[in-house]
Amino acid sequence: MHSLGYRTNALLTFAVTVLALMCGMASLSDNLNFPSPSAQVKVLNINWFKKQPNANDQVSMTLNISADLQSLFTWNTKQVFVFLAAEYETPKNSLNQISLWDAIIPSKEHAKFWIHTSNKYRFIDQGSNLRGKEYNLTMHWHVMPKTGKMFADKIVMPGHRLPEEYR
Amino acid sequence: MGWVADTLHSVTSIQLRELFNHFISLGLIVTSALVIWKVLICVSGCQSPVVVVISASMEPGFGRGDILFLHTSKDPIRAGDIVVYNIDGKDIPIVHRVIEVRERQNTEEAYILTKGDNNPSDDRVMYNPGQKWLQEHHIMGRAVGFLPYVGWVTIIMTDIPVLKYILIGALGLLVLTMKE
Numbered sequence: 001m002h003s004l005g006y007r008t009n010a011l012l013t014f015a016v017t018v019l020a021l022m023c024g025m026a027s028l029s030d031n032l033n034f035p036s037p038s039a040q041v042k043v044l045n046i047n048w049f050k051k052q053p054n055a056n057d058q059v060s061m062t063l064n065i066s067a068d069l070q071s072l073f074t075w076n077t078k079q080v081f082v083f084l085a086a087e088y089e090t091p092k093n094s095l096n097q098i099s100l101w102d103a104i105i106p107s108k109e110h111a112k113f114w115i116h117t118s119n120k121y122r123f124i125d126q127g128s129n130l131r132g133k134e135y136n137l138t139m140h141w142h143v144m145p146k147t148g149k150m151f152a153d154k155i156v157m158p159g160h161r162l163p164e165e166y167r
Numbered sequence: 168m169g170w171v172a173d174t175l176h177s178v179t180s181i182q183l184r185e186l187f188n189h190f191i192s193l194g195l196i197v198t199s200a201l202v203i204w205k206v207l208i209c210v211s212g213c214q215s216p217v218v219v220v221i222s223a224s225m226e227p228g229f230g231r232g233d234i235l236f237l238h239t240s241k242d243p244i245r246a247g248d249i250v251v252y253n254i255d256g257k258d259i260p261i262v263h264r265v266i267e268v269r270e271r272q273n274t275e276e277a278y279i280l281t282k283g284d285n286n287p288s289d290d291r292v293m294y295n296p297g298q299k300w301l302q303e304h305h306i307m308g309r310a311v312g313f314l315p316y317v318g319w320v321t322i323i324m325t326d327i328p329v330l331k332y333i334l335i336g337a338l339g340l341l342v343l344t345m346k347e
Contacts, residue, residue, distance in 0.1 A: 005341065023314065079228055081264075081284065085246050092272060097246040099266040104227070104284065121289075126269060140247045144228045149312050152247060 026076045027148020033074045039067035039139040039155050041084060047118060049130070049167050057130035059123045059162060063101065065139075066114040072143050072151075073108040080105040081142040087156075088135035092127055100137075132164045186343075193342045212239035213308040218251055219318030220262055224283030225249075232319035235262060237308030244268065244279055244303075249310040252281065252301055254294055260307055263290055269300070277303060 047060040065084060072080050083102035090096060100119040105111050125133075136158045143151040207216040216237050220229045229235065237251055244250060248265045266289060267280035278300035282289040291299060324331045 027312075081228065081247075083247060083266075093269050094272045094275065095268060095270040097268040099246055102266075102284075106227070121266065142247055142249075145313055147314055150249075150310065 023147040027145060030074055030076050030143075030145065030149065030151065033071075035069075035071040035153075037067065037069045037072055037141065037153075037155070039065070039069075039157075041065050041137050041139065041157055043137075043160060044116075046163055046167065049163060049165075051128055051166060052124070055128055057125040057128045059130060060118060061100075061123070062116070062118050064114075064116050065101065067139065068112045069105060069141060070108050070111040072141065073111060076145050076148065078144050078146045079107075080111065081144060083140050085138045085140060086123060086135050087138055088133055090125065090127060090129040090133075092129075096125065098123055130162050131166070133162045135160050135162065189343045193339065196342070211237055211308065213237045215260075215307065218260060218262060219321050221259075221322065222261075222283075224286050225262060225264070226285040228284055229262065229313070230315075232316055232322055234314040234318045235310040236312035236314070238311045239308045243270070243275075244277060244306060244309070250279075250281065251307045251310065252305045253307055254298075254305065256295065261290075261293070262310065279306070 042064040043061050044064050045062040047062060049059045050057075052058055063084070067082070069080055069082065081102065081104055084100050086096075086098050086100055088096050099121050100123060101117060102120065103115075105113075136156050137160055138154050138156045140154040141152065145151075204216075208214065210216070218235050218237060220231060220233045220235060223231055235249075235251070244265055246265050246268050249262060250265055251260050251262050253260050261281075263281040263283045265279055266282045269278040270276070271278075279302070280289055280291070280300060294301070324334070
């Protein structure tokens with residue numbers, strides 16, 4: 001009844017139960033945080049804009065991204081993954097979603113930032129539909145927790161337009 | 168001599184009863200584990216609702232030994248989602264993030280490109296030769312929850328298979344010999 005094995009078992013079971021409960025509570029407490037993040041993106045320059053030999057349009061641009069994501073961080077937040085995607089429609093595809101830039105924000109201190117960059121991933125169309133194309137830039141973020149449920153949201157910035165001619 | 172036989176009989180019947188009790192409790196443990204697993208499959212809609220991260224390609228978000236809970240839903244896959252996919256002919260599922268989606272106008276077929284957060288380039292090098300995109304049938308599920316370190320148990324057990332048998336044997340022995 002009160003053997004070593006029995007006590008170890010009881011202690012282990014109790015420890016695991018408490019740990020599981022604490023993980024669950026930490027994850028649930030994330031729901032009490034109502035974040036109010038903000039982001040602005042400016043396309044400063046179209047560096048070049050051309051048709052590849054295989055007839056797909058490709059564009060390189062310089063972006064100015066500023067964001068304040070500090071309110072996303074809670075005590076259960078391990079990191080925030082943030083990325084900027086271009087989204088547009090073509091006759092071929094009802095949705096084209098291309099990640100242009102991304103970053104990992106490891107802590108709240110780094111969550112208010114300002115960056116001047118060209119697109120990190122290639123902005124290529126499947127076809128040559130990009131001349132004069134209107135597109136959305138969308139700032140997405142994924143909150144990765146220390147434990148529990150993951151959260152994601154976005155800010156859509158519509159009304160960007162690519163130039164009418166290659167350059 | 169009647170009382171000797173009686174005593175012997177009572178002793179063996181008690182032991183038999185105890186033995187049955189032990190087997191029933193062992194069976195209960197096994198079946199409840201099975202029930203939990205099957206319920207998870209039903210709730211998540213995935214064939215394998217829990218995966219263990221085995222590579223460092225999603226560091227520092229997910230490290231080796233962390234556990235991800237998957238979910239399959241009707242919602243289309245979008246850029247940013249962390250998906251688990253299986254390349255045809257390879258049996259190790261991979262957990263990476265979607266960075267590009269092309270959805271066809273009429274068929275609504277989606278073509279998906281993935282990348283590990285910690286990898287310098289996208290996953291085309293890991294797909295089959297000539298394969299440029301993932302499609303819906305490659306995707307096993309979308310990661311929705313995260314639990315750190317718990318997966319080390321399974322990693323250690325697959326690395327050292329003997330340990331698995333020792334553990335199962337020890338647990339079985341413990342259940343069978345434990346006094347009420």
